[in-house]
Every structure is written in C-alpha cells, then in structure tokens.
Amino acid sequence: MTTTSQRFHQATLLLSSAYPPQRSTYQIIMAPPFTDAHIEPARPRIRVLFGGKFVIDTSQAKLVWEHPYYPYYYFPAEALSTSYLRPAEGPPIVDGEKATFDLVVGDRVAKAAVTKFASGDVKDLVKIEWSAADAWFEEEDQVWVHPRDPYKRVDVRQSSKHIVVKVDDVEVANTHQPRLLFETGLRTRTYIPKTDCRLDLLQPSQLTTECPRLPSTGVANYYSIHLPNGDELAKDAVWWYRSPLPECATIQGYVAFYDEKVDVWVDGVKQPK
Structure with missing residues (x-):
C-alpha cells in the first residue's frame, strides 16, 4: 500500500x-x-x-x-x-x-x-x-497576480529611524519618517517619502511589474538614478506604487530603493547589501 x-x-x-x-x-x-x-x-x-x-x-x-x-x-x-x-x-x-x-x-x-x-x-x-x-x-x-499565501503576512509600520541612501557617495534620500514593510520570510523594505528624496536624480523608467510575492501592493512603477549631467548610476533601482491595494495603502506616495543596488545607513549604521 x-x-x-x-x-x-x-x-x-x-x-x-x-x-x-x-x-x-x-x-x-x-x-x-x-x-x-x-x-x-x-x-x-x-x-x-x-x-x-x-x-x-x-x-x-x-x-x-x-x-x-x-x-x-x-x-x-x-x-x-x-x-x-x-x-x-x-x-x-x-x-x-x-x-x-x-x-x-x-x-x-x-x-x-x-x-x-x-x-x-x-x-x-x-x-x-x-x-x-x-x-x-x-x-x-x-x-491579483496569484492567490494570497495564508502562511505569510504583510505589515507596514511608521518609523522614526534615520535612513540615508547613497549611490557612489551621492546622497539620494534622507529621512526620519520612513515606513517599514515587513513580509514573512523576506528582508524588511524601507519606503521613503518622495519629498525626502532627490527627485531631480530620479528619472522615470518604462518598467512596470506586479510583485509575485506581494500582490496586495498592485503595479509597481520604477525610477532609475541619474546624476545631473545625465550619467546613470543605478537602473530601475527605485520603485513606488501609484495605487497600492488597501492592505498596503500607507506606502502610497513613498518610494523604496533596492538595498542591493544602493548604500543604506540606518541610524548611522551602514547596512549589508
């Protein structure tokens, strides 16, 4: 048998x-x-x-x-x-x-x-x-995208941690009011108000994606990071959601940086990539 x-x-x-x-x-x-x-x-x-x-x-x-x-x-x-x-x-x-x-x-x-x-x-x-x-x-x-995994959850929390983001020693974001997105099994993602970013260095990308792990966020739009002279520092390194679904509504108007493509400091401590 x-x-x-x-x-x-x-x-x-x-x-x-x-x-x-x-x-x-x-x-x-x-x-x-x-x-x-x-x-x-x-x-x-x-x-x-x-x-x-x-x-x-x-x-x-x-x-x-x-x-x-x-x-x-x-x-x-x-x-x-x-x-x-x-x-x-x-x-x-x-x-x-x-x-x-x-x-x-x-x-x-x-x-x-x-x-x-x-x-x-x-x-x-x-x-x-x-x-x-x-x-x-x-x-x-x-x-959207796929069924929700009943064994994973997503939480967004307001934080007062000091977040600094740099690319090749150029500061592109500096905030004391990030929102932290915690998802079961994944690294924490930090969302930063656009007003605390160097928007003059963020160039809209044509890339859009739907996150397979996180369908509640909706469709992601991207920015690439450019110097004022036009040189590209990091392609599609920043994403944001125009209309996140209700579970993640508080990240609307915020952007997140791929920690793997930029340098990040949290309360003065440089984070591993």
Missing part, C-alpha cells in the same frame, strides 16, 4: 518536473513553512472569468505550492466544463502525467492555458494559467 508520505513525494516529483524552480530576485531570510510541494483546500469560493463567462465557479479549489514562494489554484476536473476545452497542439500527454488543453469560449482562445494532471496527489486536478484568465475572484473580491 502506498503511504501518504510516498504519495506526497510523488506529487513533489510531479510538480517539480512539470514546473521547474524559478529564479527569484527576492532574498529569503527564513525557511518557508513547507519543505516539499504542499497541497491544501482553499476556503473561499473561487471564480475564474474568461471570455465573458465564469469558466470556474467552485468552493472546492486547492492551494498548491509548486515552489516555496506562493501558491497556485488547482481545481477538481469536474469544475471546468469540457465544453471550454480543446486539446492543445502537440502531444497531449507527457509521460502519462498530464494533458494540456486550450481554453475556448466563443472566439476567445487561450492556447495551452489548462493542464489536467493524471497522477500523484494532483490527480484529476486542473490548473489554469493565471495570465490566461480575464479576472480571478475570491468570493466577491478580485485577486
């Missing part, structure tokens, strides 16, 4: 082979709660909107950690009508472990957006690629 541990190991191997580990620019400073692939029930009702229809509407979703950083939604196969599925081009089965389908609603097609698993603890579950859908909902709230 196959033990729970063995099945869990099989699921780990299946997930790791189907989705190889992703490189992350985030420094993990403590171990995540799970050392292997982890699966558990998702409590909210989950709906997935595509092509004007809710192709998924279920209270039986699963949270699946393919890697330590954040979970994905998987669904019972019966939660997704086969009328929305079309075999994807190419071999539909890989080693008997999974099949790939296009998601189809009327004239809308998302190629290879659906994967159905055929073995391990994810047997008979399906996954929809997040970016393929038009919108995701937990109960009545729209969810």
Whole structure:
C-alpha cells in the first residue's frame, strides 16, 4: 500500500518536473513553512472569468505550492466544463502525467492555458494559467497576480529611524519618517517619502511589474538614478506604487530603493547589501 508520505513525494516529483524552480530576485531570510510541494483546500469560493463567462465557479479549489514562494489554484476536473476545452497542439500527454488543453469560449482562445494532471496527489486536478484568465475572484473580491499565501503576512509600520541612501557617495534620500514593510520570510523594505528624496536624480523608467510575492501592493512603477549631467548610476533601482491595494495603502506616495543596488545607513549604521 502506498503511504501518504510516498504519495506526497510523488506529487513533489510531479510538480517539480512539470514546473521547474524559478529564479527569484527576492532574498529569503527564513525557511518557508513547507519543505516539499504542499497541497491544501482553499476556503473561499473561487471564480475564474474568461471570455465573458465564469469558466470556474467552485468552493472546492486547492492551494498548491509548486515552489516555496506562493501558491497556485488547482481545481477538481469536474469544475471546468469540457465544453471550454480543446486539446492543445502537440502531444497531449507527457509521460502519462498530464494533458494540456486550450481554453475556448466563443472566439476567445487561450492556447495551452489548462493542464489536467493524471497522477500523484494532483490527480484529476486542473490548473489554469493565471495570465490566461480575464479576472480571478475570491468570493466577491478580485485577486491579483496569484492567490494570497495564508502562511505569510504583510505589515507596514511608521518609523522614526534615520535612513540615508547613497549611490557612489551621492546622497539620494534622507529621512526620519520612513515606513517599514515587513513580509514573512523576506528582508524588511524601507519606503521613503518622495519629498525626502532627490527627485531631480530620479528619472522615470518604462518598467512596470506586479510583485509575485506581494500582490496586495498592485503595479509597481520604477525610477532609475541619474546624476545631473545625465550619467546613470543605478537602473530601475527605485520603485513606488501609484495605487497600492488597501492592505498596503500607507506606502502610497513613498518610494523604496533596492538595498542591493544602493548604500543604506540606518541610524548611522551602514547596512549589508
């Protein structure tokens, strides 16, 4: 008889082979709660909107950690009508472990957006690629980027620490009123009022991102740091959120510097990069 541990190991191997580990620019400073692939029930009702229809509407979703950083939604196969599925081009089965389908609603097609698993603890579950859908909902709230990890939290705190930021000995920020963002497992990020920064040295970048670890912050905009003569000191080294979601609303109008790209002093002590 196959033990729970063995099945869990099989699921780990299946997930790791189907989705190889992703490189992350985030420094993990403590171990995540799970050392292997982890699966558990998702409590909210989950709906997935595509092509004007809710192709998924279920209270039986699963949270699946393919890697330590954040979970994905998987669904019972019966939660997704086969009328929305079309075999994807190419071999539909890989080693008997999974099949790939296009998601189809009327004239809308998302190629290879659906994967159905055929073995391990994810047997008979399906996954929809997040970016393929038009919108995701937990109960009545729209969810961005990926599901929230129930084992991680984010807190923003007002601080009076003295923060100085320099690049190549050029001071670009100096404040006594930072806001510190604490997230489980990651280094503290310091947000500084724009009025305490050398805005003349911050040049808007075309880069925008959505943080995979921190969906509650919304879309990030970036600055590069330039000298008055136009020489670039640090590309895309500063980010800010135009409209952070309510959980992180207090960082609106503040900027954060990549500690890895600048020199930072906290109360006179230089911080390691």
